[in-house]
Amino acid sequence: MGIKSFQGARKQQQKEVEHIPVRVSDYMTKDLITFKPEQTVEDVIHKLISFKISGGPVVNDNDELVGIISEGDCLKQISDCRYYNMPMEQHTVEARMIKDVETIDGNMNIFDAANKFLESKRRRFPIVSNGKLVGQISQKDILKAALKLKGHSWK
Template identity: 70%
Template sequence: MGIINFQGKRDTSIPKSSENILVSDYMTTKLITFRPDQSVEEVIETLIKNRISGGPVVNENNELIGIISEGDCIKHISESKYYNMPMDNNHTVEKNMVSNVETIDKNMNIFDAASKFISSKRRRFPILDNGKLVGQISQKDILKAALNMKGNSWK
């Protein structure tokens, strides 16, 4: 008795377009950004109101200068409480943001971006074009791309 293949006949008519799926196809371009002179309290209110976990910090020329996240805000709150200091508006985004920011190229393959997420443990990457912030890609955007691919080529 021979081996029976339970998969059935393979459909070769589906084009393999996974190499053409770019970060720019799934990145978010309508971003909530922060300014370096904003207070941490304003950031916290914006994060809660918009149900986001962080965002890019840009200067007046829309150039990326940092990222501020929920974790950065929590760190600020806990340090204020530890030293028994009030959380006032003198504590700005610039003093609490991460300024060494990794970015992703908008022409990067979506799977290479997914790999970068895994290796870096980041939740989002800003996307620059000629030094200007043009978008952001998050882990959720990668998941959306995977679901769209599932509809096209996965069984």
């Protein structure tokens, strides 16, 4: 009857931890609700409400990321339309979206991504590969990943 040393068992545990997925791409959402620059802001509001999301990426016909639109951008549109007494139907996503979009690398460690969220105060980051939108990581995705990793080494 052999006895395993405490160190031996520990080394085995270390090997298992290394195989746990901790990259952004392992937890990102790939099936995204996206918007087109020519869509109306009113259409965006309907989709935000029906899909229970707070914003989403804006892509061109080649699935290239060209912006992001959020609830806040839509609220600004509503406020401006009310203030200037203008109909909302004629305003497009392109006029309201944020065009200078910060992306995140799909190979980034989720804990580094968590720090990026804290520093930037953003709710979501798109992931682009070869110029195309491939996914999005949100603060909630990071929280889900942390729960899955609970009990493992946080290396």
